[in-house]
Amino acid sequence: MSKRHLYLLALAIVVAASAAIYYKWKVLEFPLQPxxxxxxxxxxxxxxxxxxxxxxxxxxxxxxxxxxxxxxxxxxxxxxxxxxxxxxxxxxxxxxxxxxxxxxxxxxxxxxxxxxxxxxxxxxxxDPELAPPPELEEPYASAANTLLDQVRERSSNTVTYARELLRRLNEAKASEEVALISELYGNEDAARSKFVVQLLAIRNIPARVVHGLKLSPAGDGIDPGVEARMQTWLLVHDGLRWTMLDPRTTAEGxxxxxxxxxxxxxxxxxxxxxxxxxxxxxxxxxxxxxxxxxxxxxxxxxxxxxxxxxxSLPLQAQETYRILLMVPIGAFIMLLLRNLVGVKTYGTFMPVLIALAFRETALVAGISLFVVVVGFGLLVRFYLERLRLLLVPRLTAILILVVLLMAAVSVLSNRLGLEVGLSVALFPMVIMAMTIERMSVAWDERGAGTAIREGIGTLVVAALAYVVMSWKPLEHLVFVYPEVLLVLFALALVLGRYSGYRLNELLRFRALVRDPDPIAPPPAKPEPETRA
Known part of the structure; x- marks a missing residue:
């Protein structure tokens, strides 16, 4: 498969994941912060x-x-x-x-x-429906028709007609027609709005009265709640859509x-x-x-x-997935440190599992417990080496001793009043046993320095993964937007083709940068001239 195909696939995954994240953020309004x-x-x-x-x-x-x-x-x-x-x-x-x-x-x-x-x-x-026209007697009928004719001359469409009618009814210096008509509805907004709807029905304009409350924004501190006044608005239909008008100010919208x-x-x-x-x-x-x-x-x-x-999952299952969804984050951190930086570790996902245990024990206490258990396990492993056991029986024996060591540390810490020691049982027992076995093999084959360096590298990766995986905003982001993991998946695909230098290799071979040809022979000295 060509690199172009790989890059296009990664780009498509990133675009799809970004679109899903944007939709959930802007349209569904899922928060980015916990x-x-x-x-x-x-x-x-x-x-x-x-x-x-x-x-x-x-x-x-x-x-x-x-x-x-x-x-x-x-x-x-x-x-x-x-x-x-x-x-x-x-x-x-x-x-x-x-x-x-x-x-x-x-x-x-x-x-x-x-x-x-x-x-x-x-x-x-x-549905636009006409309200029942008002049944007016004289002289109210003549005043209403005169007012409607005057409003028609000062309007251009249905909406402006209704606004002009409201303006005439709200004038401080009311005309004779308005002063006469106002006797029918009084000073209440609801009654006046209902009467305006009936007047518009005379001119075949569908309208209706609606009720609403004004919602003020939350202020500082606790709002005890205030009494609100139900107000009326007008809806006028122009043949295509409804338009809302404020009967007090004639404002549109x-x-x-x-x-x-x-x-x-x-x-x-x-x-x-x-x-x-x-x-x-x-x-x-x-x-x-x-x-x-x-x-x-x-x-x-x-x-x-x-x-x-x-x-939709039960709360207990949601808490479980909040932790499981952080495992790929730790694995991606390990990918960066191993493939780009060059940190040596025991196993591929062992640091991530150790970081999960650190979530319960805290970082310092977790590292201390890890060193204690692995240290005692190495001593027992070196002793078992002299017995010349096969691999599977040896691993079984180490696993049994690891469990006993974890139980002993828990009992001892409990007697000393150290609650953190009780969390040692959260460490993966099989992973601890494999760590002891691989560390002892590396000790025998490549020396104590290499084994210790790889052990320190494992703890460094686990500690960094723990810091990132225990960050609450990131945990919330990954749980609410699991599409973020698709972005990491695309980056992992791209980094899978990287075969360049790691950071530690650049430091190891920095002498080559200063001396481009360190193995070339030194230039020959010129022979002294001889006189005849």
């Missing part, structure tokens, strides 16, 4: 009423279409009531029913809201901090028998864990995005 936080809001609707009879039914409109936001959690608090949900055009409603209600009643609805990601943006797609609560046009609260009641809203802004919020947002958007991922 302690990242995201702003959420807790919205609460409090219904309070005094029943006039024992059997009561309370209907509260709930959010359904929420452009720019996602409802990730809902709670209903209504003691002794039954909750019956129902979906309607543009919204939902809950019906609380009770057979016997005595005394003041308190009902609560609470929702946790977070900003929606770009891929889950919800657009307003209600949906504010970024507006949470659309209800768009059905129905009253927010309806109680059977119309007893005295109040509906209060509270908004609390705070910060929440970004990872948990992103996971919950995905469950609301598409549960399959979570079901077929590591996030």
């Amino acid at each position: 302690d990242a936080q995201v702003q959420v809001w807790t919205l609460q609707a409090h219904v309070e009423y005094q029943p006039r009879k024992q059997a009561n039914t309370v209907t509260l409109q709930l959010p359904e279409t929420t452009p720019g936001f996602t409802v990730i959690d809902e709670r209903f608090v209504a003691r002794n009531y039954t909750n019956l949900g129902e979906t309607s055009d543009g919204g939902r409603e809950v019906q609380w029913a009770i057979r016997r209600a005595v005394g003041e009643q308190d009902l609560y609805y609470r929702a946790t809201v977070v900003r929606a990601d770009e891929g889950a943006a919800v657009e307003l797609d209600f 949906r504010p970024s901090d507006l949470f659309l609560w209800n768009a059905t046009g129905k009253p927010l609260l309806t109680i059977e028998g119309d007893p005295p009641s109040t509906l209060a809203f509270t908004v609390k802004a705070n910060l929440a864990d970004a990872m948990a919020t992103a996971e919950r947002r995905l469950e609301v958007r598409d549960a399959n995005l979570v079901r077929y991922s590591l996030l």
Whole structure:
């Protein structure tokens, strides 16, 4: 296989992995940091009423279409009531029913809201329907028609027509027509907005009243929650799409901090028998864990995005994979140190397994325990050499002694009150036995210096791998974005063709750089001239 094919394959893998990482970061909004936080809001609707009879039914409109936001959690608090949900055009409603209600009643609805990601943006797609025109008597009918004709002369399309109508109704110095019409709806925003929708229906313009809350950003410290006022907005259809207008300022467009609560046009609260009641809203802004919020947002958007991922595993299995996914990181570090730097180690993946044990024992204590166990094991191995045992029986004997040494160190450290010594049992026993065997063979064949250097190299690689593998931001990044391992896979493919000098070889042969031909014979001295 040519190098070009290998490089193109590695490039394709890197591009695919980078695209997946970017999608999860920007679209799914998975955090890059383990302690990242995201702003959420807790919205609460409090219904309070005094029943006039024992059997009561309370209907509260709930959010359904929420452009720019996602409802990730809902709670209903209504003691002794039954909750019956129902979906309607543009919204939902809950019906609380009770057979016997005595005394003041308190009902609560609470929702946790977070900003929606770009891929889950919800657009307003209600069917354009004309509201019932108002039934006006004279002189109100003539005043309304005169006002609508004047507005038509100062507008160019449907949206500007509605904005001009709102502006005329909001003028401080109202005209005679506006002053007369205002007697029909009073000073309430909700009543005026409903009347504007009816006036637009006279000119065959579909419009509807929607209700929403303004969400303020979280401030410093703990936000105890503030009472919010439910406000009305207008939706006007121009034949192609809906346009939102602020009936107070005539501003066009949906504010970024507006949470659309209800768009059905129905009253927010309806109680059977119309007893005295109040509906209060509270908004609390705070910060929440970004990872948990992103996971919950995905469950609301598409549960399959979570079901077929590591996030769907039980918590115990997730913790296991948090460790297993770091093993390739340690193996890649070992690849760099061996193939590029030239560090000699015992075995290929032995330093990585030792680094995993260091995660439980800590670095200094782990190295100390490793040296103690391997040191005693070498002494026993040198003694067994004189008995001339075969390889398999010798390894079995060493493994038995390693286990006994680990148990002895644990018991001794426990008597001395050193809890770290109890973690020696986490070292891979077979790996320890093979380390002792290979170190003793290297001692016999290549000398004590080579064996000690390779042992030190193993500890250096294991220590560096431990430092990297125990870094919490990297552990979080690899678990949330396992596609990072594909990037390491591509780099490993590229480094697999590297056959140049290692760093230690450049240091060993630096004399060749100073003297390009050290074995060439010295130039001959000129012979002295002889006189005739």
